[in-house]
Amino acid sequence: MEMSMPPEPDLPAAARAVGALLAPVVACLRGDDEGVRLLLDDTCDSGVAEEAVRAAPAIVRVYLRLAPPPDGAAGIVREFSGAAIDRFGDPGVVTLGAECLHVARVPAAVEEMARAVFVDDALARGDRHALEGAVASCWWCARESARLRDVDPIAEAAAICRYVARVA
Secondary structure (H helix, E strand, C coil), rough: CCCCCCCCCCCCCHHHHHHHHHHHHHHHCCHHHHHHHHHHHHHHHHHHHHHHHHHHHHHHHHHHHHCCCCCCCHHHHHHHHHHHHHHHHHHHHHHHHHHHHHHHHHCCHHHHHHHHHHHHHHHCCCCHHHHHHHHHHHHHHHHHHHHHHHCCCHHHHHHHHHHHHHHC
């Protein structure tokens, strides 16, 4: 007699998108390049890259808001390009990450429109490339925001995933 596992509960789309985005971010924080590659492949193959890219500015906004004043968020944004080119080596990924950071900082009144433009522009470059840019921006914000507050960025990313899964 074959035993089967109970079906996995159907997570809301927002929770799946955040998980698909933060999983490679955590792998990136750990320095696991092969894990990042596999997770990006899986996200692209499963068809949730667009939702993950759409979630990126909201995740970046969370990390920027957590950064301590007076200059925490501004410093994270200012130092992104240099750090991202060192880590990813691809100017296109850095450009998309910078665009994501910009969208995360626009006023609430135009955030939805700015996010739509960002997602459309990013996806026009291909799902994989768009996802890499989103991961780059989230990786840097997670790393630096946590460093500035002296917390573990991996534990914090896991907490954000749990939170979004509960409220999504």
